[in-house]
Amino acid sequence: MNATKTNTLIESDLQYLATQFETKSIEDVLVWAVPQFAPRIAMTSSFGAEGVVLMDHLYKLGIKLPVIYLDTGYHFAATDELKQKLEDRYGLEIIVQQAEISVEEQARIHGDNLYERDADACCRIRKVEPLKKALGSLDAWVAALRRDQSPTRANIQIVEWNAKHELVKINPLATWTRKDVWNYTVKNDLPYHRLYDEGYSSIGCWPCTKRVKSGEHERSGRWAGQGKIECGIHL
Ligand code: SF4
Numbered sequence: 157m158n159a160t161k162t163n164t165l166i167e168s169d170l171q172y173l174a175t176q177f178e179t180k181s182i183e184d185v186l187v188w189a190v191p192q193f194a195p196r197i198a199m200t201s202s203f204g205a206e207g208v209v210l211m212d213h214l215y216k217l218g219i220k221l222p223v224i225y226l227d228t229g230y231h232f233a234a235t236d237e238l239k240q241k242l243e244d245r246y247g248l249e250i251i252v253q254q255a256e257i258s259v260e261e262q263a264r265i266h267g268d269n270l271y272e273r274d275a276d277a278c279c280r281i282r283k284v285e286p287l288k289k290a291l292g293s294l295d296a297w298v299a300a301l302r303r304d305q306s307p308t309r310a311n312i313q314i315v316e317w318n319a320k321h322e323l324v325k326i327n328p329l330a331t332w333t334r335k336d337v338w339n340y341t342v343k344n345d346l347p348y349h350r351l352y353d354e355g356y357s358s359i360g361c362w363p364c365t366k367r368v369k370s371g372e373h374e375r376s377g378r379w380a381g382q383g384k385i386e387c388g389i390h391l
Contacts, residue, residue, distance in 0.1 A: 206300035230361035
């Protein structure tokens, strides 16, 4: 573990905490996590409904938590509109993390539309490596993942050690369902990405995000037909 506060938490502590938090509220998790690791803690978000639920809880608790936004250069214009709306509503501190190379440089080096030929390479350049840089100075990372989003997320713990980035990863929404998220969103009149109303159920970069049909899995519109279900930042 990093030579900082995480030295006071060993993996058995994290397992114990994970078990305890299974039946606790998001508020309980956040009230424990943020003071425990501040200022070396941040959340990541591309402003999906789950991230907004977390932002709303943090705001109501009076807890400030920086938001890392991976600006891939391929986000929908509506994502930036929502980002502005959320900054205004919650007074967010947003850390915009970009790739080492621009979209144009990537095209010069790797050819046009790398996302069509090698989405893993494109995600590595535009998401995975920038995230690694952003998390490098942190001891804890809050993510808005749910277990029921995909098989790759089915076993996440509310608090867990992330060996890849050598920090504690906190998933306060792990036990929430998609329905829980939307019930909370509607009940609290939260802002949400306008593409959800246009047939999209999970929203990432525009070249790799498609509408889904009724009955299809919520993440089936991501990298559709490519046999890929994660960009790599949560693997
Ligand atoms: S989601 Fe698509 S466009 Fe975005 S970084 Fe990955 S491959 Fe590239």
